[in-house]
Amino acid sequence: MTFVRWGIPTVLVETLVLAWGVSLLPPGPARWIGLAVAAFLWLFTLAFFRNPERTPAGGLDCLIAPADGVVSDITTVDEPEFLKGRAVRIGIFLSVFDVHVNRSPVAGTIAFAKYTPGKFLDARHPDVSHENEANAIGIEVAPETATGLRVLVRQLSGLIARRIICTHAVGERIARGELYGMIKFGSRTELWLPESCPHTVAVKVGDRVKCGETVLVRLTGTTAT
Secondary structure (H helix, E strand, O other): OOEOHHHHHHHHHHHHHHHHHHHOOOOOHHHHHHHHHHHHHHHHHHHHOEOOOOOOOOOOOEEEOOOOEEEEEEEEEEEOOOOOEEEEEEEEEOOOOOOOEEEOOOOEEEEEEEEEOOEOOOOOOOOHHHHEOEEEEEEEEOOOOOEOOEEEEEEEOOOOOOOEEEOOOOOOEEOOOOEEEEEOOOOEEEEEEEOOOOEEEOOOOOOEEOOOOOEEEEEOOOEOO
16 A cells, blocks of 8 residues: 655644644553554544555546545536536545545546635535535547547545645646545545537446546547537
8 A cells, every 4th residue: 555745744743743642641541542542543644645556447438537435426517618518527525534536537638727716615515516625627638539538627625625736737648547636635526528528427326436447437439529
């Protein structure tokens, strides 16, 4: 098991705080109980930053999950900024127990990036996609996958998620399944693709998916419109 570097400051600070707290307890049972609680909290936090190795399922015609979690909704909405039209949106809810890193659903070039400040509503709130803090990247899909296809991935903060990390910028290439960021302490990640693109959604609401591995969408045509 590997861990992402973004957790180092958090784990170091927590280590110092927990060690200080335990040192204040009187010797004896109280200190042993405090030590056990501190160890549990430390391991729980460390688990937030785990980055398990994943092997993408399917072929190049398959868009894989950008996050671990449960498919919370599959809907059709307008996306005027990058896809510029009707789009299928697949939302994934991440609990505090899920892996929190994000991986690219497809290979291509990043052609759009936008950070939007906002609220910190619970990630299951119906308005979360429109009102919460978010970071989006738009990917021009590699031609060997589909000609002219664009997809959008959005990271959204939640009730306890307070920091979104994205390591890639416009103009950079990104591989299918490549790590590109995380949402600290869980929330929601969305995959958007044009409704007009021939495709089949391979999951349903309630399905549990794995970041960088589970197939969300299968493209059924060679050319996107």
